[in-house]
Amino acid sequence: MIYLRPHHGLCIQHFVGEGYSQDFVDNMKSTIQVLENTPNIEITLVPASDNICSSCPNNNQGICLSGQKPEDYDKSCLSLCNLNFGDVIQWKEFKQIVQKNILTQDKLSIVCKGCEWISICQGFYE
Known part of the structure; x- marks a missing residue:
């Protein structure tokens, strides 16, 4: 089982090898490899620290030092996708x-408003 913050479903699809630290980058690559190699794996959508956060330098004992932004990204993602925290779903779905x-609805800037990495993600569509 992989625990995933909803907005990380966006981050994963745009990841190019940059991140907060080398540990974070390595963990992100490893998580993506597991998800892509086993697309039927079940993920649980969580409102806090997940598998990706585990190696983030902004993670302080399960609390994100980035403040409210990640929570807002998660809520926007869930709302637009008609999903809820606690949902268990296959990664491919x-x-x-x-x-x-x-x-495909060009709503990335709505979900990720204020994210320091958004320019990388938007570069995928230029």
């Missing part, structure tokens, strides 16, 4: 829902 309801 979650990925498709995010693509259909956010990425």
